[in-house]
Amino acid sequence: MIWLARLTCGTVLLLVTGCGIVGLGGEGMEETLGKKQAGERVDQHIEDAVAVLPESVRLERRGNLDSASCDDADDNGPNGRVTVSKKYRLRDLPAEENEEHAAALYEHWTGNGYTVLQDSRPDERYIWVEHEEGSFRMALRESSDVLSLTASSPCVWPDGTPHPD
Template sequence: MSGTLNQEQALERVEQHIGNATANLPDSLHTESLGVIDGASCDDPTDNGPKVRIIVSHKYWLDGLQPEDNEHHAELLHQHWTNNGYTVLTDDRPDEIYISVENNEDGFRMSLQESAEGSLSLGASSPCIWPNGSPE
């Protein structure tokens, strides 16, 4: 069992991923937090490691964007991700705007989703981590 980022470092990395992605969207964008999850149980680790680890995540509404441009914004993010070392896990377009990706280098995941009302949300989450960065 090896060390991981600690909880604070993982949340910083989540914010970096979100910041890098939103930098590709129009200047009219402003984000509204939907909440931070900074200690969710990692009940189903994909790395076959211990279940006592946690994940951290943060999700935002992407405000200030025109709903009629959502497909264009989704494509901008898709291009950013595919050009910057992410693997697309899910892309439900054109039926609905839902894209999920995983960063090939650090295992952090991101997703973009359109609500029934036409608002976009963007989130990022860490892989399973030890809360203090090292096995307990």
């Protein structure tokens, strides 16, 4: 009888442990920032970057979409998450100073916890970086002598809490 009680207790313990693992869903099912908080962090990355540029810079918002589905994410995580991004043209900066502005942003990023993923200078003005804390990404690109700045979040759950399908 004692042996049976131990077996029953062991079985219950294993069932509870098994349910805990299944309930969490494994990789990618942890809580994240919510969409709103990710947007606030995107804004902060933009503000911090723009602060190293001349005061004359004017941000012109590009696109109306703030978030997009991460259902085909390259992190192999679960569906249902989104990424938050914002893109701006940097206006009122003389085109002949674009390389100086790119260099200033590069110095800002490399001195503040960003890893350079791609730097295509001098062939083209394109720098792509990822912040070491939180995996937020930013890019600077020149097109037709106008610089644009983009910031995006990693994949997050819209309300911060996993909701498996």
